[in-house]
Amino acid sequence: MKKIIPENFLWGGAVAANQCEGAYLEGGKGLSPVDILPGGIPVRKEALADVRKTIETTYDYYPSHVSIDFFHRYKEDIKLFKEMGFKCLRTSICWARVFPNGDDLEPNEEGLKFYDSLIDELIKNGIEPVITINHFDTPLELTKKYGGWKNRKLIEFYTRYCEVLFNRYKGKVKYWMTFNEINMILHIPSFGGGLVFEDGENREQCMYQGAHYQLVASALATKIGHEIDPENMIGCMLAAGTVYPNTCHPNDILIAQAANRENYFFIDVQSKGEYPRYSERLFEEMGIKLDITDEDRKILKQNTVDYIGFSYYSSRLKSADPEVMKNIKPGNAFKTLGNPYLKESEWGWTIDPVGLRVTMNDLYDRYGKPLFIVENGLGAVDKVEADGSINDDYRIEYLKLHIEQMKEGIKDGVELIGYTPWGCIDLVSAGTGQMSKRYGFIYVDKDDNGVGTLERSRKKSFYWYKDVISANGENL
Ligand code: P53
Numbered sequence: 001m002k003k004i005i006p007e008n009f010l011w012g013g014a015v016a017a018n019q020c021e022g023a024y025l026e027g028g029k030g031l032s033p034v035d036i037l038p039g040g041i042p043v044r045k046e047a048l049a050d051v052r053k054t055i056e057t058t059y060d061y062y063p064s065h066v067s068i069d070f071f072h073r074y075k076e077d078i079k080l081f082k083e084m085g086f087k088c089l090r091t092s093i094c095w096a097r098v099f100p101n102g103d104d105l106e107p108n109e110e111g112l113k114f115y116d117s118l119i120d121e122l123i124k125n126g127i128e129p130v131i132t133i134n135h136f137d138t139p140l141e142l143t144k145k146y147g148g149w150k151n152r153k154l155i156e157f158y159t160r161y162c163e164v165l166f167n168r169y170k171g172k173v174k175y176w177m178t179f180n181e182i183n184m185i186l187h188i189p190s191f192g193g194g195l196v197f198e199d200g201e202n203r204e205q206c207m208y209q210g211a212h213y214q215l216v217a218s219a220l221a222t223k224i225g226h227e228i229d230p231e232n233m234i235g236c237m238l239a240a241g242t243v244y245p246n247t248c249h250p251n252d253i254l255i256a257q258a259a260n261r262e263n264y265f266f267i268d269v270q271s272k273g274e275y276p277r278y279s280e281r282l283f284e285e286m287g288i289k290l291d292i293t294d295e296d297r298k299i300l301k302q303n304t305v306d307y308i309g310f311s312y313y314s315s316r317l318k319s320a321d322p323e324v325m326k327n328i329k330p331g332n333a334f335k336t337l338g339n340p341y342l343k344e345s346e347w348g349w350t351i352d353p354v355g356l357r358v359t360m361n362d363l364y365d366r367y368g369k370p371l372f373i374v375e376n377g378l379g380a381v382d383k384v385e386a387d388g389s390i391n392d393d394y395r396i397e398y399l400k401l402h403i404e405q406m407k408e409g410i411k412d413g414v415e416l417i418g419y420t421p422w423g424c425i426d427l428v429s430a431g432t433g434q435m436s437k438r439y440g441f442i443y444v445d446k447d448d449n450g451v452g453t454l455e456r457s458r459k460k461s462f463y464w465y466k467d468v469i470s471a472n473g474e475n476l
Contacts, residue, residue: 003472003474004407004410004411004473004474005407005410005472005473005474007472009087009416009417009418009419009472009473010087010088010128010130010175010372010417010418010419010420011085011086011087011088011418011419011420011468011469011472011473012081012086012087012088012089012090012127012128012130012418012419012420012424013081013084013086013089013090013420013421013422013423013424013425013441014089014090014091014130014374014375014420014421014422014423014424015070015089015090015091015092015423015424015425015427016091016092016132016135016136016137016180016427016430017032017091017092017093017094017097017135017137018032018033018034018064018092018094018135018136018137018430019034019064019067019423019427019428019429019430020067020068020070020091020425020427020428021067021069021070021071021094022064022065022066022067022068022069022070022071022072023066023069023071023072024062024064024065024066026071027097027108027110027111027113027114028097028100028108028110028111029094029096029097029100029108029111030096030097030099030100030101030102030139030140030141031096031139031140031141032064032094032095032096032137032139032140033051033136033137033138033140033143033190033191033194034064034136034137034428034430035062035064035065035140036051036054036055036057036062036140037054037062037063037064037433038059038060038061038062038063038433039061039062039063039428039432039433039434039435039448040432040433040434040448041432041434043059043433044431044432044433045431045432047059048188048190048191049190051143051190051195051196052196055140055144061449061450063428063433063434063435063448063450064428066450066454067427067428068425068426068427068428068444068446068454069454070425070427071114073454073456074118074121075121076456077425077442077456078121078122078125078127079125080425080442080456080458080462081125081127081424081425082125082126082127083466084441084462084465084466084469085466085469085470086127086424086469087126087127087128087418087469088127088128088129088130088175088418088420089122089127089128089129089130089420089424090130090131090132090374090420091118091129091130091131091132092131092132092133092134092135092137092180093115093131093132093133093165094111094137095133095134095137095138095139095161096137096139096140096141097111097112097114097115098111098112098115098161098164098165099139099157099160099161100139100141101139101141101142101145102138102139102141102142102145102154102157103141103142103145103146103153103157105160107161107164112164112168115168115169116168119169119172119173120172123172128174128175129169129172129173129175130175130176130177130372130374130418130420131165131169131173131175131176131177132176132177132179132180132237133161133162133165133176133177133178133179133221134158134178134179134180135180136180136181136184136191136192136430138154138193138194139194140194142154142157142194143190143194143195143196147195147196147198148190148193148194148195148196148210149185149193149194149195149209149210149211149213149214150193150195150206150209150210150213151213152213152291154213154217155213155216155217155220158217158221159217159220159221159224162178162220162221162224162225163224163228166224166225166228166229166232167228170228170229171229174231174232174233175233175235175372175417176221176225176232176233176234176235177234177235177236177237177309177374178217178218178221178222178234178235178236178237178305179214179218179236179237180237181237181238181239181311182211182214182215182218182236182237182238182266182270183238183239183262183263183265183266184239184333185207185210185211185214186207186211186262187239187333187334188333189203189206189207189210191430193207193210193211193214195207195210202286202287202288204286204287204288205286205287205288205289208283208286208288208290209288209290209291211266212290212291212292212296215266215269215270215300216296216299216300218236218270218305219270219273219299219300219302219303219304220299220303221234222234222303222304222305222306223299223302223303226303232306233306233307234305234306235305235306235307235308235309235372236266236267236270236271236305236308236309237309237310237311237374238263238266238267238308238309238310238311238363239263239310239311239333239334240263240310240311240312240359240363241312241313241314241315241316241334241355241359242260242315242316242355242358242359242362243256243259243260243263243315243316243317243318243336244256244315244316244317244318244339245317245318245319246317246318246319246320246321246324246337247319249320251320251321252318252319252320252321254320255318255319255320256318259316259318260362261276261278261282264276264366265279265282267308267363267366267367268366269300270304270305271304271305271308271367271369272304272367273300273301273302273303273304274297274300274301275300305369306369306370307369307370307371307372307417308363308367308369308370308371308372309371309372309374310359310363310371310372310373310374310375311373311374311375311376311422312355312356312359312373312375312376312402313349313375313376313377314336314349314350314351314352314355315339315342315350315352315355315358315359316334316335316336316350317336317337317338317339317350318336318337319337324337325337329348330348332347332348332349332431333431336350338350339352345378345379345380346379346380346381347379347432347437349379351378351398353398353401353402353404353405354405356373356376356402356405356406356409357405357406357408357409357412360373360406360409360412360414360416361409361412361414364409364413364414364415369415370415370416370417371414371415371416371417372416372417372418372420373406373416373418373419373420374418374420375420375421375422376399376402376419376421376422377395377398377399377421377422377423377439378394378395378398378399378439379423379429379437379438379439380392380394380395380437380438380439381436381437381438382438382443382459384443384457388457389460390443390457390459390460391459391460392459392460392461393460395439395459395461396460396461396464399421399461399464399465400476403419403468403473403476404476406419407473421439421441421465422439423438423439423440424439424440424441424442425440425441425442425444425456426438426439426440426442426443426444426446427439427440427444434448435447435448435452436448440459441458441459441461441462441465442456442457442458442459442462443456443457443458443459444456445457
């Protein structure tokens with residue numbers, strides 16, 4: 001029988017500096033947005049919503065300061081990734097380790113040394129590094145001094161940072177992503193764009209202006225990356241998940257289409273190199289006037305991405321009926337109705353494996369470029385048994401169903417580079433700051449108050465995923 005998944009498929013896992021490294025002031029690092037955030041619901045959400053206030057506030061506990069201490073324990077962790085048979089690891093570089101203030105003229109050598117060792121350690125273990133250049137990690141100083149990405153100056157600071165990375169890791173890192181979940185700037189603007197709003201400012205204007213500067217910065221990074229090493233594969237990254245209409249009422253179809261466009265907008269620019277025609281009407285209706293130059297347009301046109309990276313946790317559901325929309329679910333960054341045909345996670349996230357296949361086909365139909373599933377997974381509470389074992393059958397079930405649908409997507413004709421489930425080792429949740437919202441194959445002993453030995457142990461899913469990789473996805 002013909003094998004479905006190609007031999008060179010990049011099986012692995014994904015983490016991000018801001019959620020795993022800790023060591024928040026070590027080696028000359030400056031502050032990242034995450035370093036001033038508390039843990040817990042709803043405090044975290046409030047802190048994310050009003051960063052100016054958060055900067056002035058002192059909290060009892062900051063989950064990112066130690067996090068899972070990946071900064072000191074990466075060698076031990078990489079050994080475990082290797083044991084599972086990882087072909088790649090997706091992680092990010094913390095911008096403020098390399099440029100502590102963001103606008104420094106010279107990089108911080110000590111910060112770079114850490115990434116030299118991390119990347120070398122991965123390569124030594126036969127694990128391909130997949131690097132996100134900015135994962136919710138625009139240096140906090142750039143928010144304080146410039147208001148974040150609504151300022152054009154950030155393009156220059158970001159490209160300076162990119163140039164350092166592309167030169168330094170030439171021949172070592174091939175797969176890059178310029179911005180994690182670039183559409184997140186519309187949903188959590190403080191995280192996605194380091195944005196602060198002045199009173200009375202048009203928020204949509206700020207967010208889309210910030211998005212525009214990020215899109216230009218991303219295209220310039222792609223240009224620089226290709227010039228430094230033509231072998232580089234530079235991708236974008238979308239928080240994906242197709243939006244379904246609540247009913248077959250044409251108005252529901254239309255509103256779901258508009259919601260999908262709100263996400264695709266970013267990738268339309270990054271992959272096709274120009275603003276989609278529908279954006280003109282959108283901007284006009286929102287009273288948005290973009291600062292966009294002919295030079296910007298040229299840069300966007302000439303430097304499109306090599307592949308489309310995306311995260312997929314769930315599909316979404318929207319209605320045109322305001323009455324129905326009153327039932328919108330709280331909690332998630334992406335507002336959605338509950339889908340009566342689907343179950344939810346303990347955190348209320350819809351579980352929709354078939355939606356992964358739908359999303360893959362939508363993205364491939366639209367862009368025709370290789371896709372890379374760089375996040376997927378189930379955030380769940382794990383129980384450590386008296387003998388130390390962790391029987392996370394629910395996680396195995398979630399991943400199994402999604403990998404099955406991923407294979408269907410490949411059979412449908414989608415070119416897929418790899419699959420890196422999120423939080424392959426437990427880490428701090430971006431949305432809630434909790435440790436108890438666990439995604440990992442590897443358990444980390446630490447609770448929501450920061451108490452724990454930080455010791456690592458293998459969950460049942462660890463052995464399961466190891467077998468999945470060794471059979472190249474043939475047996476799930
Ligand atoms: P947490 C919301 C919705 C979809 C993706 O999220 C999201 C978020 C942010 O909460 O972000 C991605 O940790 C992101 C990761 C994040 C992961 O999803 O809130 O790229 O940084 O940890 C899961 O459960």
